[in-house]
Amino acid sequence: MRIVSAEFVVGAVGEKHSPEDELPEVAFAGRSNVGKSSLINRLVQRRKLAFTSSTPGRTQQLNYYRVNDRMYLVDLPGYGYVRGGLDLRRAMGKLTEKYLGGRRQLRAVVLLIDARHGPTALDLEMVTRLREGGRPFLLVLTKADKLSRPKLNLQIEKFESGGELSDLAYLPFSAETGVGRDDLLRWIEEVTADDGSPKRGKKQAR
Numbered sequence: 001m002r003i004v005s006a007e008f009v010v011g012a013v014g015e016k017h018s019p020e021d022e023l024p025e026v027a028f029a030g031r032s033n034v035g036k037s038s039l040i041n042r043l044v045q046r047r048k049l050a051f052t053s054s055t056p057g058r059t060q061q062l063n064y065y066r067v068n069d070r071m072y073l074v075d076l077p078g079y080g081y082v083r084g085g086l087d088l089r090r091a092m093g094k095l096t097e098k099y100l101g102g103r104r105q106l107r108a109v110v111l112l113i114d115a116r117h118g119p120t121a122l123d124l125e126m127v128t129r130l131r132e133g134g135r136p137f138l139l140v141l142t143k144a145d146k147l148s149r150p151k152l153n154l155q156i157e158k159f160e161s162g163g164e165l166s167d168l169a170y171l172p173f174s175a176e177t178g179v180g181r182d183d184l185l186r187w188i189e190e191v192t193a194d195d196g197s198p199k200r201g202k203k204q205a206r
């Protein structure tokens with residue numbers, strides 16, 4: 001998919017502020033500071049479209065970006081910055097909860113996990129929830145540039161070899177270098193294609 005246009009549409013603080021057209025939506029979830037907004041900027045090759053910050057928890061609304069006039073990328077509020085006994089529900093907030101649970105236009109979710117640290121307890125809960133939700137989802141390992149290639153491979157092996165996430169696919173990504181961008185765009189194109197036919201999606205993207 002080639003990006004020909006990307007624009008910020010709305011920061012929704014409730015579902016009634018979400019766009020009312022029927023364009024498919026792909027949401028980006030993950031703990032605060034994991035790199036959601038940076039990833040969106042890299043995807044659309046616009047440095048400052050999505051607001052990024054080194055202060056965790058900056059994105060507090062559902063930020064909608066319309067891409068190629070055929071889909072929305074939705075930057076979700078980060079969860080789990082506050083340490084301690086927060087359950088996922090409280091940590092991610094009502095807004096995200098409702099959105100993931102009930103948004104009709106939501107086609108797929110990208111869950112971001114820091115390549116260096118691996119999944120937190122809240123990430124694991126999020127995966128359980130995404131499995132239950134039944135929509136396609138993908139795990140993206142962010143900030144891949146912060147690890148050497150051998151260390152990154154080791155991390156991926158760790159993810160793949162044990163525990164409850166071993167059946168899932170992992171895509172390393174770096175907002176700094178663009179690693180993973182093409183693969184992620186391809187996945188997004190597939191999950192947002194009207195009829196699941198890749199041909200049609202490609203045609204529309206031009």
Ligand SMILES: Nc1nc2c(ncn2[C@@H]2O[C@H](COP(=O)(O)OP(=O)(O)OP(=O)(O)O)[C@@H](O)[C@H]2O)c(=O)[nH]1
Binds near residue numbers: 145
């Ligand atoms: N080296 C490196 N730094 C990154 C990468 N992605 C994000 N960062 C940095 O990580 C910090 C957080 O990035 P954001 O994109 O704002 O993270 P976020 O997940 O949107 O955070 P919240 O909105 O608070 O939930 C910023 O300082 C980014 O520059 C990456 O791929 N590589």
Ligand SMILES: [Mg+2]
Binds near residue numbers: 036052053058059
């Ligand atoms: Mg953000």
